[in-house]
Amino acid sequence: MVMFIIYAYYTEHKIPIGYGIFKDKDWISAFTQVGLNKSDIDLLEHDSDVWYYNGNNTCVAYGSPVDKCDYASYMCSNGSIPNVTHGTRLQQAKNVVDAIRQGGLHKDCPVIYF
Secondary structure, three states, X not given: OHHHHHHHHHHHOOXXXXXXXXXXXXXXXXXXXXXXXXXXXXXXXXXXXXXXXXXXXXXXXXOOOOOEOOOOOOEOOEOOOOOOEOOOHHHHHHHHHHHHHXXXXXXXXXXXXX
């Protein structure tokens, strides 16, 4: 039961990367390397599937670099069909920054998020 509650919390809640107890130095480093400043990094979050900026879905998939990515639902950062993965931290960070610069939603998003 406890594992389910932890899983449900993680998969249903956004996790910030730039502050508080969830500060993730590896992700912060990746976003800094691709040109994002601290105030923008503080607006980044992810859930178990996708990156968010300022509370809005970017459509850029979040996940482990080697895990398969649902390219029908998200903008995946690496590979070609059918072997699409989430991509490295730098690849995901670059695509999130591209989404931010394009108004918040990545231009290659396969679906429309409202």
